[in-house]
Amino acid sequence: MQQSIQEYMKTIGQQARAASQLLSAASTKSKNDALQTIHDALITHKADILTANQADMEKGRASQLDAALLDRLELTEARFNGMLEGLKDVIALKDPIGEITDLAYRPTGIQLGKMRVPLGVVGMIYESRPNVTLEAASLALKSGNAIILRGGSEALASNQALAHVIQQALNAVNFPAAAVQVIETADRAAVGELITLTEYVDVIIPRGGKGLIQRITNEARIPVIKHLDGNCHIFVEAQADIAKALPVILNAKTHRYGVCNAMETLLVDQAIAEDFLPQVKAIYAEKQIELRGCAETVRILGSDIVPATEDDWYTEYLGPILAVKVVQDMDEAIHHINHYGSHHTDAILTENFTLAHSFLARVDSSSVVINASTRFADGFEYGLGAEIGISTDKIHARGPVGLEGLTSQKWIVFGHGEIRQ
Amino acid sequence: MQQSIQEYMKTIGQQARAASQLLSAASTKSKNDALQTIHDALITHKADILTANQADMEKGRASQLDAALLDRLELTEARFNGMLEGLKDVIALKDPIGEITDLAYRPTGIQLGKMRVPLGVVGMIYESRPNVTLEAASLALKSGNAIILRGGSEALASNQALAHVIQQALNAVNFPAAAVQVIETADRAAVGELITLTEYVDVIIPRGGKGLIQRITNEARIPVIKHLDGNCHIFVEAQADIAKALPVILNAKTHRYGVCNAMETLLVDQAIAEDFLPQVKAIYAEKQIELRGCAETVRILGSDIVPATEDDWYTEYLGPILAVKVVQDMDEAIHHINHYGSHHTDAILTENFTLAHSFLARVDSSSVVINASTRFADGFEYGLGAEIGISTDKIHARGPVGLEGLTSQKWIVFGHGEIRQ
Known part of the structure; x- marks a missing residue:
């Protein structure tokens, strides 16, 4: 890579921020159309994705990854179909964005309420499970967020192939391709950069071993929705x-x-x-x-x-x-x-x-x-439709995190020319 | 001080955590009684508090603090009465804790809902305004949280006097005195310790200049509800x-x-x-x-x-x-x-x-x-009753933060012996 990791990650961040500004105002229909287009493109390009995954698997076997890791890494026929079904489920979910609640008059005459909005840019750091790439991307898109994905380096080819198909599909429906970006370097410094991009990333969601999550929590300068252990x-x-x-x-x-x-x-x-x-x-x-x-x-x-x-x-x-x-x-x-x-x-x-x-x-x-x-206690059993993680934090999201965990509420005021006395 | 700052702050944190566990289950009536007892004790000990404040003022004048800071520091008769009124307002607020919402059956037979609970321990770092001490303490108590208060060093005597009265009142109603603690050292290292007490503090709320807030955000290992500028x-x-x-x-x-x-x-x-x-x-x-x-x-x-x-x-x-x-x-x-x-x-x-x-x-x-x-756009105009800050973050709390910003929701399940299939 010609650029430094720092420059590379900053560019990724800037592109994600720009994409998120477009996405935040996208209609439910256009988001669902985009997800459906991704669904169809995945079917069309299934062979490419499975080939890329086989390359990852061969590399993994050559470097003697343990059996459990290889199992998680593999995109079997059943898992690929499971991914597609998961995507259909996300399309069917209610769009949380734009929901206005608690709209009521204040004694001053203004009407005050809350509107649900996307967080903006999500940084996702996860283990070598390529199906998480699609799951996280689809939840982010549905909730109007851009996402930066950093999967395990063992799954890089699989994730690149998935991102390529997703981005082509986004282009086809005039969505910004940078809404879903995969970090295309195995360099570990990229994670350090991602978790300190305060200007461009709004939340970090790490999944993986306790050591990794503790390190991310310690070094992040961005709020982290984390899941430590389940004792x-x-x-x-x-x-x-x-x-x-x-x-x-x-x-x-x-x-x-x-x-x-x-x-x-x-x-x-x-x-x-x-x-x-x-x-x-x-x-x-x-x-x-x-x-x-x-x-x-x-x-x-x-x-x-x-x-x-x-x-x-x-x-x-x-x-x-x-x-x-x-x-x-x-x-x-x-x-x-x-x-x-x-x-x-x-x-x-x-x-x-x-x-x-x-x-x-x-x-x-x-x-x-x-x-x-x-x-x-999990997202499917709780009816969240899909789950981007389980939070053991108390701030923002607690327990299983679905679409709503990727949103926030802003205050809205409808007035008629009111001024403060 | 005999102990190191590190030991001192750890003790404060442990005491706060223990107090918060008792407070979290306190009934609305007992919390309101405690606040009323504090109210009455403040009236009884008014002279002590104003004397302590005068000592701060004299010290401030001697060290040539600027007029605006001295103004914020002073507890005038009117401000003291304002504090008492604010406390009455907090007593009148609806208790958010224990509220159960969205309780509905899942197809599996379990009944799933959410319950509003305290965050636990709040660390508050603020400028030299002694009235904030009481305001923050009363909001924390009402929402079942313990609070650790770190006001500007210029207000130390005033804050100690207030904390003394508050703690005596808490003792009188069998509440843990450590529910409200003032850091009793002007040593700046105490702030550095407070914002990294991950085991004992759940959220940091800083108020003050942009430089201070940026420093706290950079160095904190605990989620921060922060307010940067209002452009x-x-x-x-x-x-x-x-x-x-x-x-x-x-x-x-x-x-x-x-x-x-x-x-x-x-x-x-x-x-x-x-x-x-x-x-x-x-x-x-x-x-x-x-x-x-x-x-x-x-x-x-x-x-x-x-x-x-x-x-x-x-x-x-x-x-x-x-x-x-x-x-x-x-x-x-x-x-x-x-x-x-x-x-x-x-x-x-x-x-x-x-x-x-x-x-x-x-x-x-x-x-x-x-x-x-x-x-x-402020807590009183929005009807929150009181405001512990205004958040420019998107995570957890956004805009004016009242009682609800000091709470979180946990999932609750009512079952009848259900097992997962």
Whole structure:
């Protein structure tokens, strides 16, 4: 590359900003037409994209990437079709932009309300999953934002091929091609530049390992919607309905292991521990889940249970391991969750109305669940249509982030010549 | 101080976090009782507070602070009473915490909704105005947040006296005193520590000069709700009603000069410039406003008009100066506003429905106004009850920030034993 990374990224940023100004005023129909044109172009150019992906795969195999990474990298026939279906889903979503709410008269005579508008330019940093490229691009377009995409370097050819098709389609419908840009260098310095382009980028959404996200949060000069870990809890309270509780805790731990909304620690009220824990042991034994218990759990279940260390309470296992703790009461459970948890998704199982509502108010997590599995906490289950990430922050967007997380509201005033007294 | 600044600030942060966990579940009644107790204690201890303020004033005069700063620093009788009234207003505000919205069934059987919750711990950095101490503390308490206050060092004795009374009152009603803490050192390093206490502080709200705010934004590791400048525009479109337009532009420039929602640049459609600009000149001449015009403005109004430079379009005068530019059409006006403006508050004056709505959608500012003065853009005029700041950011809070800006929404799920399929 002739230019410096700094110049290259500044150009990308300027082009994105200019594109976002055009996009912000685009009508719903024109945005949907653009997305449909992209959809059709992807079908037409499917072979090119799959060829580019195969090049990435060969390079990946040659450099001995691990099997899990290669799996995420591959655009199979099924994944390609899944991408197209996801795009149709985004077309079908309600356009959030332009929505005016709370329009009401003030005593001064002005009419005051709020209007939903795009954030502007989104910078997305993610792992080597080419399907995320299309997902993120389509959500950004639908919400009137320009997007700058920085996928894993292993997926560069795939992402370039996708961006090429997207940009051609945007050109065909007179949309600015720079609305969707892929950073076309594997140089890691590009990320450092992207997260400090305060003038041209409005929000950074990182996806990936904890180390990467922490680094981005530390170095970014732009607001970050981030997702750190999902250390989720279920507290089985003394008045829980055990017949409901057993399927729920089984589902929350074993439905899928590598997901952020899986349960990692089970908290059990001491009043029911003697009866309940042996049933817990039995259902997990069938699934070969390793239990790591507090001293009381070990006393009840026997010495074949691994004693939990302080570290276990902090750990997101993402695998067939579950920490188990007996607590004195709900207060201790809530204290444990707020202290050791990651403020992602935490649940209580109880039939007691007052305790359920108190748990709801006091647990400081992006999703608080009563009498259901933690596994429901995601964008599709919540009906957001699609999800650009799950935020463990409290500012701006919390929990699953869909289209609305890519928007903001401005104040609007309709007047009739009013002046301030 | 025996401890290092780092240890001192960490302790403050830990105490604030612990207090915030208790506060977040406090009932509306108990929060209002606490605020009323503070109100009464302020009346009882008025003399102590005013004595402390006089000590600050004497120190300020001795170190030759400028008159404007001394004015802001002084707690006069009227200001003290104003503080008390403001506190009563906050008591009367609706409690945003615990509000549940959008609770609806999903096809899976779970009932999904959102619950409004406190952010947690607010770090407030502000200029030497002791009345802000009480205002910020009361808004934080009402919204269930703990607050760490760092006022200008010139106001330290006043702020300590206020915090002492507030903390005593909190103790009296069994609220954690650490819910409201004043940083009791003039050491500037305390600010650097405060804005990087990622574990204990959830949001930073700075108020003050642009330099300070820029520094905080650059160095903070915590989300910042910031207010940079207010370079506000009014565009008088060709179909404006001139009889309405003249009072509005006079009000927007001359109602108060030192405020962020005053108009700083007037944009005039070329189609009406020849007729309209002489009237503009006449109304501002009476108020001795200096006009700085583009070449066309100077041509029309004569050579006694100061030619505007490129810098003028960027400038927030905060004084009796107004930049004036003739534009070809609304497109040029919008481009000028989005390019030179500060995304604070911008207005169009027109009777044309389609142009008005297009301006509304395309101007990227926290308040967009049709046919009214820009001066309406503040928390009191918008009915927020009180205002902790005005945000020029797009993330989280935009425009005037009241109680709601100190809250966030978490997802809540009511289930009946549902598991994910």
